[in-house]
Amino acid sequence: MAKIAAIIPAGGSGQRMGLPMPKQFYELAGRPLLVHTLAAFEAVASIAEVVVVAPADHCVAVEAMVARFSLTRVGQVVAGGATRQDSVRAGVAAVAPDTEYVAVHDGARPFVSPGLIEACLVGAEACGAALAAVPVRDTLKRVAGGGEVLATVDRSVLWQAQTPQVVRLDLLRSAYAACDADGFVGTDEASLIEHLGQPVRVVEGSERNFKITRPEDLRIAEALLRSDIPMDTAGSPRIGHGYDAHRLVPDRPLVLGGVTVAHHLGLLGHSDADVLTHALCDAILGAMGAGDIGRHFPDSDPQYKGADSVGLLTRVVAIAAARGYRLGNADVTVIAQRPKLAPHFPAMRVRLAAACGVAEEAINLKGTTTEQMGFAGREEGIAAHAVVLMVPQV
Secondary structure (H helix, E strand, O other), X not given: OOOEEEEEEOOOOOOOOOOOOOHHHOEEOOEEHHHHHHHHHHOOOOEEEEEEEEOHHHHHHHHHHHHHOOOOOEEEEEEOOOOHHHHHHXXXXXXXXXXXXXXXXXOOOOOOOHHHHHHHHHHHHHHOEEEEEEEOOOOEEEEOOOOOEEEEEOOOOOEEEEEEXXXXXXXXXXXXXXXXXXXXXXXXXHHHHHHOOOOOEEEEOOOOOOOXXXXXXXXXXXXXXXXXXXXXXXXXXXXXXXXXXXEEEOOOOEEEOOEEEOOOOEEOOOOOOOHHHHHHHHHHHHHOOOOOHHHHOOOOOHHHOOOOHHHHHHHHHHHHHHOOEEEEEEEEEEEOOOOOOHHHHHHHHHHHHXXXXXXXXXXXXXXXXXXXXXXXXXXXXXXXXXXXXXXXXX
């Protein structure tokens, strides 16, 4: 499988939007605009890494945002340049050397779907470059400087470009070299490939995948999030239950709720074997009717060897968000004879709440023993039950 990196240019300020902060930090339904965008890429298994390109004076704030929401695929936040072309080029310079394709997507397009990202990846594999676009539907007029209509433009062959735009990395680097030679500045990655004389394939995008550039766009985005409820549930809350158990063994760290707990035994598993977080993931997936974590992150896949389960939780939350749902609250019980877990629950709540994009009060953690009965009582393993209430995005 080709190694793919995503580059997310997230420049701009809040001045034109009338905001007191850069628009990528503006919260939509409790999460910053940029987090909505990045969550879609968290849900695409074939994306190996994500590089965010931000204004130099906001890189630290973006890094803090990435940590707060446990966006595990974001490997780097780098400073951008004066133009989009410069900014994306800075992102290209930061990707791993063995990257074969890059998927460039505007940070201010928060409604991109994992399905559209994957379709653009397939399109690029066919001819080297592909972009999301939608057919122009309105009648177009060519107008003189004074406002006089000169002609009606044939719209039958016109498409409005969007992102993602996916390009084979060696092709994009060749395009940059050509631009350096003749001073060409393109408006997007597709224009650079066109300038090189290479073909670009169009993948039909979505009207929902619009770029937030004006104050009214924020109002449209808020309205979409309020109304984006699956018709088959009529906006009803959904309840899910999850259960997981792992064996205790020597020479493994004991990771629970994303926190390493000091103990002479740890849990055995393909990932970090975090039973608490696995149960929470399964509960969310169960509420969505989306199977379990084994379906989405199989233990037969080497990319999940030793995986951080809180990172997997972030991707599960993105799956729910794509279906119009967010976590209302979660109640998790850990069954373990030893060690005592209550002192570690506050740190676990911080990590889990950040991954789920909720307040810490929405995550309740409890521990219990089995009075030395069963596998947990004999300290052969640890288990966890989780119950969640998933509510429509508002």
